[in-house]
Structure formats: C-alpha cells, structure tokens
Amino acid sequence: MIEFHDVHVDAEGPEGSVGILRGVSLALTERRVALIGPNGSGKSTLARLVNGLVLPTRGSVLVNGLDVATEGRAVRRQVGFAFTDPSAQLVMPTAIEDVALSLRRRHRDKEQREQAAQGILEEYRIGELARRSVHSLSGGQRQLLALAGVLATEPAILVADEPTTLLDLANARRIGALLLGLSQQLVLATHDLELAGRCDRALLVDGGQVVADGVPVEVIAHYRSLVEQREPA
Numbered sequence: 046m047i048e049f050h051d052v053h054v055d056a057e058g059p060e061g062s063v064g065i066l067r068g069v070s071l072a073l074t075e076r077r078v079a080l081i082g083p084n085g086s087g088k089s090t091l092a093r094l095v096n097g098l099v100l101p102t103r104g105s106v107l108v109n110g111l112d113v114a115t116e117g118r119a120v121r122r123q124v125g126f127a128f129t130d131p132s133a134q135l136v137m138p139t140a141i142e143d144v145a146l147s148l149r150r151r152h153r154d155k156e157q158r159e160q161a162a163q164g165i166l167e168e169y170r171i172g173e174l175a176r177r178s179v180h181s182l183s184g185g186q187r188q189l190l191a192l193a194g195v196l197a198t199e200p201a202i203l204v205a206d207e208p209t210t211l212l213d214l215a216n217a218r219r220i221g222a223l224l225l226g227l228s229q230q231l232v233l234a235t236h237d238l239e240l241a242g243r244c245d246r247a248l249l250v251d252g253g254q255v256v257a258d259g260v261p262v263e264v265i266a267h268y269r270s271l272v273e274q275r276e277p278a
C-alpha cells in the first residue's frame with residue numbers, strides 16, 4: 046500500500062517558495078493507478094515521491110509501511126521507476142549487460158547472470174537485441190529494454206512516468222499492454238487517456254492538488270470538463 050499523509054512539496058522560485066504539491070492525502074491499494082492532469086500540475090512530483098526521488102517538504106509518504114524519507118534504500122528495493130526517456134536509466138554498453146546489471150543481487154555468477162538476462166530479454170521479445178549497443182536501439186526498443194531492466198529486479202511496485210510518450214502507436218500499445226498486465230502495483234503518470242481509462246483508479250492532479258479521484262471514466266470526464274471550462278472550443 047502507498048500512503049500519502051498531507052504531503053506538501055515546495056520549491057524555491059525567483060519570488061520565494063512555491064507549492065508544487067499542496068496537501069495530498071491518499072491511500073493507494075488498487076493494482077493500477079493512473080495520474081492524469083495538465084502539464085506542470087504535479088504528476089511527476091507525485092510519482093517521484095513514491096520512491097524517494099523527491100522528498101516531502103511536509104507530511105509523509107509510506108510504502109508498505111516504510112517512510113520514504115527515512116527508509117529510502119528499503120523503499121527503492123520495493124519500488125521500480127520507469128522514466129519517460131529510457132536513456133536516463135540505460136547505463137551499460139549492450140542490452141544484455143544492462144539487464145544483467147539489474148540481476149547482480151540475485152545471481153553472483155556472471156555466466157548465470159547473463160543466462161538469466163537473456164531469458165528476460167526473450168520474455169520481452171527483444172532477445173535478438175542482446176548484443177546490440179543500447180545507443181543503436183530505437184526508442185521503443187529502448188523503452189522495452191529499460192522496463193525489462195527495472196522489472197528484472199522484481200519490484201513490488203512499478204512507478205512509470207509517461208512511459209509511452211516517445212513511442213509510436215504500435216510500441217505505445219505494446220508497452221501499455223505490458224504495463225497493464227503486470228502483477229505488481231502500477232502507478233502511471235500519463236497523458237494517454239486511453240491507457241488511464243484502462244486502470245483501476247485515476248487521480249486528477251491540478252495545481253498541486255488531487256481534484257478528482259475515482260473510477261477512471263469519471264475522472265477523465267472531470268478532466269475534460271475542466272479543460273473545456275478553461276479553454277472553451
């Protein structure tokens with residue numbers, strides 16, 4: 046379970062401190078939770094709080110009872126994070142080495158580790174890319190590889206920040222289906238309302254607050270009406 050207790054995140058702006066998140070309280074137990082809302086509303090910040098990439102200025106975030114501020118390492122062992130741009134997390138020269146790196150805790154032996162990494166690449170249907178340089182991969186292939194690397198660590202929770210934004214339609218569908226089919230809990234910040242619509246719960250973030258929360262179809266309708274009010278067609 047992910048709990049937010051009256052979470053505030055402030056940042057220093059040119060005119061002093063500004064509230065990026067302003068009093069968010071949540072208990073997330075659903076398997077697939079979507080975060081939607083306008084640019085700059087606070088979705089990424091909310092997502093990043095779940096594994097301690099951002100810490101609350103006030104309030105607390107607990108992941109399965111662990112406080113992200115004081116037990117960050119233990120939290121990060123449970124929470125995998127997938128970035129919009131997979132280049133941020135691909136650090137090894139070849140695809141197989143990258144996944145093998147994620148397996149270093151589980152397999153001490155190099156050969157075993159590479160064998161397991163190959164198995165994982167096959168599972169994601171990118172086995173043939175094993176020896177390719179990560180720089181030579183397409184955006185979709187890189188995104189799949191980055192996800193394979195994160196999921197190889199078997200996190201209890203996956204947080205994904207706009208993981209389909211850079212992808213073409215076929216790859217966006219493929220990654221979307223993969224994410225929605227995961228057995229672990231998924232927190233997904235996305236502008237893809239079709240994907241959000243297939244989650245179990247959606248949160249609409251606006252101006253640093255959660256302004257709607259519930260069944261995705263209703264929360265998406267709320268988002269549309271909010272945009273309509275601000276920018277009538």
Ligand SMILES: Nc1ncnc2c1ncn2[C@@H]1O[C@H](COP(=O)(O)OP(=O)(O)OP(=O)(O)O)[C@@H](O)[C@H]1O
Nearest residue numbers: 056057065082083084085086087088089090091234
């Ligand atoms: N470290 C920081 N310092 C100052 N301002 C920040 C910092 N991080 C985020 N912000 C600001 O906080 C607000 C929320 O940012 P955030 O990235 O969480 O929004 P978002 O909803 O994910 O946006 P998008 O849909 O554009 O990705 C934005 O106005 C952003 O500029």
